[in-house]
Amino acid sequence: xxxxxxxxxxxxxxxxxxxxxxxxxxxxxxxxxxxxxxxxxxxxxxxxxxxxxxxxxxxxxxxxxxxxxxxxxxxxxxxxxxxxxxxxxxxxxxxxxxxxxxxxxxxxxxxxxxxxxxxxxxxxxxxxxxxxxxxxxxxxxxxxxxxxxxxxxxxxxxxxxxxxxxxxxxxxxxxxxxxxxxxxxxxxxxxxxxxxxxxxxxxxxxxxxxxxxxxxxxxxxxxxxxxxxxxxxxxxxxxxx
Amino acid sequence: xxxxxxxxxxxxxxxxxxxxxxxxxxxxxxxxxxxxxxxxxxxxxxxxxxxxxxxxxxxxxxxxxxxxxxxxxxxx
Ligand SMILES: [Zn+2]
Numbered sequence: 666x667x668x669x670x671x672x673x674x675x676x677x678x679x680x681x682x683x684x685x686x687x688x689x690x691x692x693x694x695x696x697x698x699x700x701x702x703x704x705x706x707x708x709x710x711x712x713x714x715x716x717x718x719x720x721x722x723x724x725x726x727x728x729x730x731x732x733x734x735x736x737x738x739x740x741x742x743x744x745x746x747x748x749x750x751x752x753x754x755x756x757x758x759x760x761x762x763x764x765x766x767x768x769x770x771x772x773x774x775x776x777x778x779x780x781x782x783x784x785x786x787x788x789x790x791x792x793x794x795x796x797x798x799x800x801x802x803x804x805x806x807x808x809x810x811x812x813x814x815x816x817x818x819x820x821x822x823x824x825x826x827x828x829x830x831x832x833x834x835x836x837x838x839x840x841x842x843x844x845x846x847x848x849x850x851x852x853x854x855x856x857x858x859x860x861x862x863x864x865x866x867x868x869x870x871x872x873x874x875x876x877x878x879x880x881x882x883x884x885x886x887x888x889x890x891x892x893x894x895x896x897x898x899x900x901x902x903x904x905x906x
Numbered sequence: 907x908x909x910x911x912x913x914x915x916x917x918x919x920x921x922x923x924x925x926x927x928x929x930x931x932x933x934x935x936x937x938x939x940x941x942x943x944x945x946x947x948x949x950x951x952x953x954x955x956x957x958x959x960x961x962x963x964x965x966x967x968x969x970x971x972x973x974x975x976x977x978x979x980x981x982x
Contacts, residue, residue, distance in 0.1 A: 721975050728971040733963035753974055760978045807914055816909025821942045822949060833956050840960040847961055862958050868924070887918035894953040 709772050717764055735780045741856025742784035751787050755780040781874040809895050825901045842906035846896045850889055857882050858889035908936045913943045917950050
């Protein structure tokens with residue numbers, strides 16, 4: 666098995682960002698910031714400064730910004746029963762060092778590392794196995810699809826009458842379906858998917874954060890995408906989740 | 907030649923632009939010849955892009971961040 670230390674490929678450079686048909690009207694600006702931009706960095710630096718100067722509201726906003734993704738990572742590693750406490754402890758560690766945070770890495774990158782370490786230690790202390798769903802197991806995530814014995818499609822992928830991303834973006838009911846499914850993904854799968862497709866992290870970083878092999882990280886992300894694809898399949902067919 | 911089933915397993919890796927070059931060419935060759943797999947990869951790509959745009963994680967429970975701040979201040 667290839668672990669992170671032996672990671673052979675360069676982290677992918679997110680090739681789809683430049684060609685994404687979802688870029689919106691102005692093709693030169695991203696509709697949604699996909700990484701920390703200078704703006705959010707400046708805003709964040711101001712929040713950190715205010716928080717350190719004793720402004721509780723600024724601190725609350727700072728925590729709220731990163732809470733969900735930290736909780737997702739904590740849950741993926743230590744399980745949902747410990748996750749809230751893990752995030753709390755991560756902030757205690759972060760708090761001690763926040764004044765020394767020099768902004769070389771983005772705050773989120775730094776916080777993700779802290780929460781990951783906290784979760785790994787906590788899982789070890791509680792002698793809890795790493796989430797079992799982190800293991801690829803027997804299935805390949807293709808259960809919903811039908812293949813013939815010779816490896817060809819038995820049922821071809823269904824036609825999507827709403828095929829363009831723009832058309833799908835207008836289906837607010839579908840967005841609810843996607844989020845419902847996202848919330849129900851197995852914790853490690855959800856964490857890998859969120860880090861990859863929502864946070865645009867490299868597989869190298871993901872397997873370090875989640876303490877899984879790079880092959881596992883890829884399998885988890887693929888499975889999550891397949892689950893979400895099946896949500897869209899169903900929606901195309903029935904108009905419902 | 908790759909089988910459709912194999913392609914379905916490798917599709918994410920292909921979209922992420924990773925994996926060995928030789929495999930990438932095998933996938934391209936298959937896609938050039940297979941309408942079903944072209945559709946599958948197109949749907950997977952659309953899924954990834956749509957999900958990246960519309961996914962929203964549950965926010966922190968109400969009062970949770972304030973509780974953390976309280977803990978941090980008490981340890982100052
Ligand atoms: Zn095929």
